[in-house]
Each structure stands twice: as structure tokens, then as C-alpha cells.
Amino acid sequence: MSALTETIPSPETSTTADGPLISVVSNRLLGARRKQGGLPTTGLVLSARVSGNADVFPDVLKLHVPEGSTIADVTHGKGVFWRKVDKAKYNLLATDIKDGVDCRKLPYADASVDSVVLDPPYMEGAVRGTAYDSGHKAFARYYGLNGAGCGSGKYHAAILSLYLDAAKEAYRVLRVNGTLIVKCQDEVSANKQWLTHVEIVNACAEMGYYAKDLFVVVRTNRPVSSRILKQVHARKNHSYFLVLVKRKTSAPNADVSREA
Numbered sequence: 413m414s415a416l417t418e419t420i421p422s423p424e425t426s427t428t429a430d431g432p433l434i435s436v437v438s439n440r441l442l443g444a445r446r447k448q449g450g451l452p453t454t455g456l457v458l459s460a461r462v463s464g465n466a467d468v469f470p471d472v473l474k475l476h477v478p479e480g481s482t483i484a485d486v487t488h489g490k491g492v493f494w495r496k497v498d499k500a501k502y503n504l505l506a507t508d509i510k511d512g513v514d515c516r517k518l519p520y521a522d523a524s525v526d527s528v529v530l531d532p533p534y535m536e537g538a539v540r541g542t543a544y545d546s547g548h549k550a551f552a553r554y555y556g557l558n559g560a561g562c563g564s565g566k567y568h569a570a571i572l573s574l575y576l577d578a579a580k581e582a583y584r585v586l587r588v589n590g591t592l593i594v595k596c597q598d599e600v601s602a603n604k605q606w607l608t609h610v611e612i613v614n615a616c617a618e619m620g621y622y623a624k625d626l627f628v629v630v631r632t633n634r635p636v637s638s639r640i641l642k643q644v645h646a647r648k649n650h651s652y653f654l655v656l657v658k659r660k661t662s663a664p665n666a667d668v669s670r671e672a
């Protein structure tokens with residue numbers, strides 16, 4: 413031991429009239445009289461679940477969209493997200509390209525809604541012409557993909573541009589601190605890995621959104637695949653709900669609320 417370490421007392425072993433030195437210092441720093449509130453629980457909303465959209469979506473609302481809010485579901489489809497939600501608790505504005513409302517051109521005034529839900533087609537196979545010819549017709553029909561609803565560009569770019577154009581339009585109609593809920597899934601397209609959720613979060617940060625939360629939905633069944641000669645990428649069996657908040661300013665990422 414050197415002369416220096418011999419003469420400096422260790423905070424772990426030194427004591428004061430109020431107790432061990434290390435506890436006194438850390439209590440002062442943290443605020444010694446702070447009381448822990450709340451009750452222990454195992455009922456917290458979790459970030460990942462082996463479940464379906466209809467089970468996870470109510471949790472997303474519970475945590476991030478207060479009852480009484482006006483919510484524009486701009487790709488409402490069959491309304492699967494809402495199957496387990498008491499719709500009487502919200503003012504739901506449900507639209508879809510199938511009803512003639514494009515999520516990139518919404519019929520709402522600026523800053524007039526509390527939340528936007530966006531779940532457009534998320535796989536590039538859906539926008540390839542070949543998809544229609546190779547047994548994916550039902551898939552294309554489900555997504556309403558007759559060309560009208562797709563974004564510009566090809567393949568993955570078409571998917572991403574639809575998301576980003578819709579996120580821009582959502583930013584216009586959302587009030588400040590309003591919430592954009594985006595359902596998306598990463599994909600391998602043209603043998604390339606595309607982390608779509610990362611692309612969306614980054615582009616949305618540029619637009620003025622803060623990525624407040626992320627939910628992972630893991631499929632309950634195994635995806636089946638035929639005609640695979642050699643597997644190169646892990647087969648995706650998960651998707652995301654992203655919760656993006658329209659910030660007051662374009663200031664650096666700052667959360668609008670604190671964990672209680």
C-alpha cells in the first residue's frame with residue numbers, strides 16, 4: 413500500500429455521527445427525507461409480450477392516451493386494434509384508404525387531435541407486383557394494396573415513404589404533446605436487413621417527435637416458410653408499437669413526463 417492510500421480514509425469504512433460516511437453522502441445527494449410512494453405490484457404494463465395486437469393495443473392506450481382523448485385511427489382496416497378497447501371511453505375517428513381517406517392527407521385541422529394511430533402495410537412484398545401473382549393475393553387484399561395506398565419508391569422504400577409521409581401528416585393534425593402510435597415490423601427485403609422501426613424513429617426525431625415508448629409484440633405461433641434453401645437472417649416473429657410524442661419545440665430529445 414502506498415503512503416497516499418494509507419492516509420486517505422476509505423468512504424466504505426469511515427463513519428460519522430450520522431452513520432457510515434458513504435451512506436451519509438449518498439443520502440444527502442439523493443435527498444435523505446425522500447419517501448418511497450406507490451405499492452409493489454406485478455401488474456405493470458410490460459414492454460414485450462407474446463400476444464396479439466388486440467391484446468397489446470389497449471395497454472398502449474392505457475399508458476399513453478388518456479380517456480376522453482380524440483384518436484384518429486387513420487389505417488383502421490377491420491378495427492382489430494379496437495376489439496378489446498371500450499370505445500365509449502374515446503372519441504374515435506376511424507378512417508382508411510378503403511373509405512377514401514388517405515393517411516397522408518387527413519381531413520382534420522392543424523393541432524386538432526390528441527392521438528393518431530398508424531398501421532399501414534409494413535412488408536415490401538405487399539407492394540411488389542409479383543406479390544399479387546405468387547399467392548399473396550389475400551395478403552394484398554387485406555392491406556388494401558391495389559397501388560392507390562402505396563408510397564413512392566420501390567419495395568422497402570415504398571413502405572418507408574408511406575410511413576414517413578403519414579407521420580408528417582400526423583404531426584400536422586396532432587396537438588403539442590399529442591401521441592402518434594405506429595405499428596411496424598422490420599423486414600428483410602432484397603436480401604437486405606431493414607430495421608424499419610429504427611428508420612421510423614430516426615426520421616420522426618427529425619420531424620420533431622420524441623420516441624417515448626416501444627412495445628414488442630411476439631407472435632404466438634411459428635411463422636411457416638417454404639422454399640428456403642439456406643437461412644441467412646433470423647425469421648422475424650415480432651413487431652412493434654412505437655409511441656412518438658409531438659414535442660413543443662425542436663429542442664433536443666427531452667421526455668415530457670417523469671416516471672412516478
Ligand SMILES: C[S@@+](CC[C@H](N)C(=O)[O-])C[C@H]1O[C@@H](n2cnc3c(N)ncnc32)[C@H](O)[C@@H]1O
Pocket residue numbers: 486487488489490491492493494507508509510513514515516531532533554555556557560561562
Ligand atoms: C395492417 S392493415 C391495418 C389493420 C388495422 N390496424 C386493424 O386493426 O384492423 C393496413 C391498412 O392500411 C390501409 N391503407 C393502405 N394504404 C393506406 C393509405 N395510404 N391511407 C390510409 N390507409 C391505407 C389498408 O387499407 C389496410 O386497411
